[in-house]
Amino acid sequence: MKWQNVLKDYQLYLKIERGLSKNSIDNYALDVKKLINFLEINSINHSPIKISAETIQQFIYHIAKTVNARSQSRLISGLRSFFNYLVFEDYRKDNPLELIESPKIGRKLPDTLSEEEIDQIIKAIDLSKPEGERNRAILETLYGCGLRVSELINLKISDLFFDEGFVKVTGKGDKQRFVPIIDVTQKYINLYRNEIRIHLNIKPGHEDTLFLNRRGKQLTRAMIFTIIKQLAEKIGLKKNISPHTFRHSFATHLLQNDADLRSIQLMLGHESITTTEIYVHLDKSHLTKVVEKYHPRK
Structure with a gap:
């Protein structure tokens, strides 16, 4: 049995049985390819x-190393997932990673931006350039809706339900959810659509894609990263930020303003609330305020 055929x-x-996204499938395949490459280099x-x-x-x-x-x-x-599949399909009787332990790692909490820092980044956008209105709408949408970068670049005009106050988001594994969108985010999206995108x-194939590059095609993930990095450098921000920083900041600020974790979970599209807890770090001052406000013996 050849590795490539099994892969x-x-x-x-x-894709079919587990309904994973292309990005997730590519990452799983890359793990196996690294093993295959190791075997080939070492003539195993x-x-x-x-x-x-x-x-x-x-x-x-x-x-x-x-x-x-x-x-x-x-x-x-x-x-481990790959070899579990082989066991599931009766190609193997055992999983060779069954007794191999993963290294212990702490929970890594992503950097978060303050409301002031987000305002500074957005104000640094050069609105005299055609891409300025687009970039402002992009950052307002990332922060206003808490989207993943893949969800942002795949957002369609037909996904916008502004009258109802929602956008339809297609997340991991093509799972869809409706996320509230506030008036200010709607305003900047409409400005971009009516003043820039229309020209x-x-x-x-890109007629329904919301955010486009100057050639009229869908933006790449890399382009969103570049836009954010350049703006961070422009204001002298020392934090290492990415599109995900805006998503994490969205969740953190909601929590600090007393939104419940379950609602945040639904808006972020997390299957498990444990995942939401990783992204939304609870500082002691916030926990103290929650106890003081809600405990029956306060």
């Missing part, structure tokens, strides 16, 4: 069925 079947399984001729736990451990020791504990843990998890030479 193709595994990717099909992830083991098939997916015959490869042993000892060989997997050698590969992990090799990888551990070049990646941090978090990346190592994610790789082990990805490979673009929109390429076929």
Whole structure:
């Protein structure tokens, strides 16, 4: 049994059976490809069925020299999923990663921006340039709706339900949710649509895509990262920020203003509330305020 053939079947399984997004499938496949590459470089001729736990451990020791504990843990998890699939399909009787432990890692809390810092970043946008109105609408949408960068670039005009006060968002695994959108975010999206987007030479297939580049095509994830990095540098911000920082700030600010965790979970599109707890770090001062406000014996 050849690795490449099994890998193709595994990717099909992830897509059809588990309903994962393309990005997730590509990441799972990359984990297996790294193992295949290690075997080829070291002339280890083991098939997916015959490869042993000892060989997997050698590969992990090799990888551990070049990646941090978090990346190592994610790789082990990805490979464990792959071999679980082989067991599920009766290709193997055991999972060679069953007894291999992931390195212990603490919960990494993403950087968050204050309301003042978000205002500074948005004010730094040069509105005299055509892309200025677009970039302001992009950042207002990231922060105003708490979107992932992939959700933002895939947002459609047909997903905007401004009269009802919602946008339809397609998240991980093509799961859809409705997220409230405030008036100020609607205003900046409409400004971009009516003053900038309407004048673009929109390429076929992109007519319904909301945010476009100057050539009339969908923006890339990398472009959103670049826009944010350049604005952070412009105002001298020392924090290491990304599109996700706006999503995390959205959730944090809602929590600090007494939104409940369950509502935040639904808006972020998290399947588990445990995930929401990781993104939304609770500081002691906020917890104290919650107890003082809601405890029956206050």
